[in-house]
Amino acid sequence: MKAIRLLNDDLGNSYFESGTLPEYHKIEVEYFNIQTKIEPWQQEQHTAPREQFVVTLKGKLEFTTSEGNTFIIEPGIILIAKDIDGEGHSWKILDGDVWERVYIVPRHNDLDYFVAD
Template identity: 65%
Template structure:
């Protein structure tokens, strides 16, 4: 499954990698959160609040990392957010008015299974 992973470099800036997650993936998780509310984070730089997988159900978004690079997130693409330090990333909805998503918070010690291109 296609995926993007947000990370921090050695000085805390965010950047992304494009890659895939295995077709069958089972990772122990702590929580599962469904969210549709659009909060104040949109368009403002912020780090991820914790390591998390983000599964988009509805919406098309543009993410921008602190290095200025961008990628598009939409249903069918998983985001692995690991940029938990520094200024982080921003996002904005570019199609529609809603972003329906699921956050899956893995156990901290688990490997994210991400394979970059």
Template identity: 55%
Template sequence: MKAFRIKNDTFGKSYFEEGTLPEHFDLSARRFFLMTEIEDYQRLQHQAPRYQYVVTLKGKLRFTTSDAKSFIIEPGILLIAEDTVGEGHSWELIDGEEWHRIYIVPEPDAPDGFLPSDFS
């Protein structure tokens, strides 16, 4: 499954990596919740409130990290948010009026299973 992971560098700047999750990845999770509302503060640059997976069910969004680079999330693409300190990220809806998503909160030390794409 295609995925993007947002992380922080040692200076607190956020950046993203493109990659995948393996076909049979088993995540040890603590919580799961659904969100459909959009609050204005979420569109501004912010940190992830916790290490979490975001599964988009409806909507197409452009995420921008503090290094000013962007990527697109839509149904079928997983977001792993690990930028819980520093400058954070922002997003904007670029298609549709709603963003329906599921948050999955892993156990604190659970491996994320992310396999970065090889850009060489």
């Protein structure tokens, strides 16, 4: 499955990698939650509150890294948010005003199984 991973470099800048998550890997999780509400602060520059997988169910978004690079998230693309330090990222909805998503929080320091392109 297509995936994009957000990370921090040594200076705290956020950047992204495109790749995939292989099928049939068991990823242990602590919990997950569903969210549809959009808080204004979420669209401003911010870090991920914790390492998490974000599964978009509805919506198309453009994410921007702290260095100004952009990528698109929509259903069928898993976001692995690991930019928990530094300046973080921002996003905006491209179509409509809805972002339905599931946040899945893996156990601390577990592998994410991401394979870069």
